[in-house]
Amino acid sequence: MADLLNIGTSGLMAYQHALTTTSHNISNVNTEGYSRQTVELAARRAEYAGFGFIGTGVDASNVKRNYNDFLGEQVRKQTSSLGSFDAFHTLTAQIDNLLADPTAGLTPVMEEFFNASQLVSDSPSSIPARQVMLSSANSFSDRFHYIDQRLRDLNGRANKQLEVSVQEINSLATNIAKMNEEIARARGASGGKDPNDLLDRRDLLLKQLSQMVSVSTVEQDDGQVNVFIGSGQGLVVGTTTTNLAVVADELIPDRRQVAIQANGASVNISNLLNGGQVGGTLDFINNILIGSRNALGRVAVGITEELNSQHALGLDLNGNLGTDLFTAQTPQVLVDGGNAAIGQPLTAYVDSTQLTTEDYQLEFDGAAWNLRNYRTGQPIPWTAGTGTAVDPYIVDGISIDLSAIAGAAAGDRFLIRPTSEAASRFGVLLDDPARIAAAGALNGQEVVDANGMPLNAGSGRLNGVTPLDDTNLPLPAPVFMTYDAIAQQFNVVGAVPATIPYVPGVDDNLQQSITVGGMPITFSFSGTPQTGDTFTVDNNSNAVADNRNMLALASKQTEGTLIYGSTSFQGAYGQMISSVGTQTQQASVNMDATSTLLRQAEVAHEQTSGVNLDEEAANLLRFQQAYQATAQVITTANQLFQTLLQAF
């Protein structure tokens, strides 16, 4: 009888545990990270009764956590990917939206500016037309500042996000270390049994951590996990943690990077980190934001350089040569605080069509200065030059003069950013409409007598006199070109070459060139001059109705002025829009794909670990029935005992 009672009691105890666990499952149906638990039942050791083994009941041998490490890992991986694409997409989409806005973009103000310059070329002497051109130049510069400011705001937001994420990582790491401690203690106390709910909580923390950054985990024998980030930097090892910190980039102060603090030193591990919000944000900062600001700046530099040099070839309403229309700029140089060298390189733009959207690191190796792409680390050979003041290094459209640097030691560095600040520094220098140089600086004419009557007998003409640079403007003396019909050439006085061959009917409108003190001037002849017919090239004067320089300036709108002459200012801006658009689109596609993968991983994970209420309801019934049946065993034992008692 005692056996029967014992067996009954063992069943009651076991099914009580099973029912408790089922209730635990039901009440945690909506608990994030909870894994379904099941009580494992095992038959008690049987006793030998001479004729065979008699069973002695049931024991609850273990409470099992239904969890698959591999599936859990899959969920973490996809969570990291999604976190990264999500953070990247959210930030990139803001640039995408900014550029898409037809009223806020650069396009309308650029068009307005060039329209206004064409209006000045239509009415060069009109002060109102010139005033409109100046005000549209100012709106142009305001818009550059506005877009650049928005990009910088976005930089601030991305930096903030990095800080929040890194704080979150540090606090999650601390909590994981604490859980490690508790788990190890619980396992020790229970003789190696898993503390299921603690494990769930730690797995949830790991999942939250992987939303911030990609992690890999290794479980130790005592149940603790070690968490690694980047290329194996330990974030949590047992119960100790290593802190991450957001630090300023060594050379770009407003760029934030992530460093790990190991042995009292802080090491930048940004390029090792991937995945999660941190990975996505760093990707945005390093690959989209800086590039976009540089691309915008490149348009600003192009406009400044091209239009200023064209403007210098013209005369204003007062007859003076054109001065800078836009504030002249130089490539930005940032100095590494740890440099032994005194001084810094002097930089200038030499050819804005060659500019890229990269930043360059200039580094001294103890013997020579080397250049590398700051973003990719790729070495860049010098195109020309020796780095001296008279023969500076030339690379990608800028010149670098190192003559002002003294005492350089190996490892000294400078960062050269040709375009990054150009949009914010873009400015209109001219404020007097009369000083817009619409007229050409030079004028080519036939010689005339004192009353302005013609002297040339032939039908020859001199056309399109244009200086190619302003190195010798105004001309020190007029140039005379007198035709010799026998030798079929012009004899040149005041310029080289001394003669220009010209065969009427053959060389008509052929581009000719002379130089005055090294300054090239182009023009063409047409018609049939006679011997002695003379043309002059001289400084233009009183030319308020001349629009030649403005015509040339306005046509810069559609000329190939950027990216090796392949595209216009507008085209370069269009490329920036399409590049950001493509990356946003890609991020969005990746996000969709990763969402699907994450859902699939979650479904697979939930298949094992998730609580199904119908299943639990069925279990409830099953265990209740078993409990009731076991209770009947006790009743039966009791009845048997009563029967036995009544027998006496």
Add this chain to the structure above:
Amino acid sequence: MRISTSQFQRTSLNSILDQQSKLNDTQQQLSTGKRILTPSDDPTASALLVDINQSIQVYQQYSQNASKAESRLQLEESTLSAVANTLQRVRELAVLANNDTYSQQDLQGIAVEARALQEELLGLANTKDADNDFLFSGFKGQIRPFEQLGGGLGVPATFNYNGDQGQRLVRIGPERQVADSDSGYEIFNKVPDPAVPGGYISAFEAVDRFAAALETGTVTGIDIENIDAALNRALQFQAGVGSRLNAITSQRSVNEDYIHQMTTTRSDLEDLDFADAVSRMNLQMTGLNAAQQTFTKVQGLSLFNYL
């Protein structure tokens, strides 16, 4: 396959959210009429649109330039037409005066009219344009091109040209520039002298010499030839202006064709196919509806209802 209860709920909810987000996109497309809401919707087309918008705007500016050039050329044409009429009248007077039937007194009367016409001619040559620049002074818009020095009854005057030989071009097409003026030097000074091969006589000299000859009673056939030469020069330039005006008209229609074509391309690229979008929206609404209904139905199912 086991499906956890929360997973089951999340899946149904996600499908509702997905449908809603698609519906939202379509609704935004319909309310803006644009297929492309942000560059990422179609990066290639977005970059192309920047180009197309610039082209359209540039061509519109060309047409505006053309209007400006046209009005200046119309002013030049009407001025040259007046110049031609004036010279024509001087020529009539020269033909009359060359007739022996006129007395000295008659010739003096004609001389008075000739002097008046000479004044008129000088006035026309010093015409100003809409920008208050002299039409015929080349680039020197604020310098009065022609001035008369000396002269008097029977005495030939001197005429100075103070402008230059500049001729302004205006861009009316991508590869098309048109001159919106001619310098007074070309029109009035570079008149070939019929009496001197390779030499030149100005239109003012031609009229002035004729008037002086009238005053001294020594009109000859040369005077008529001089005036003819000046008249021919003016008519020649008037014809030139006419052909430039024609060129502007034809270039403008080329520009308008181009703008039209680009506008069509732009519309193809960025505008929404409404029929397609509306049917897509209906489909998405049906989808959303179905997802919502199945959600409420399916969520009611639980074994616990039967316990």
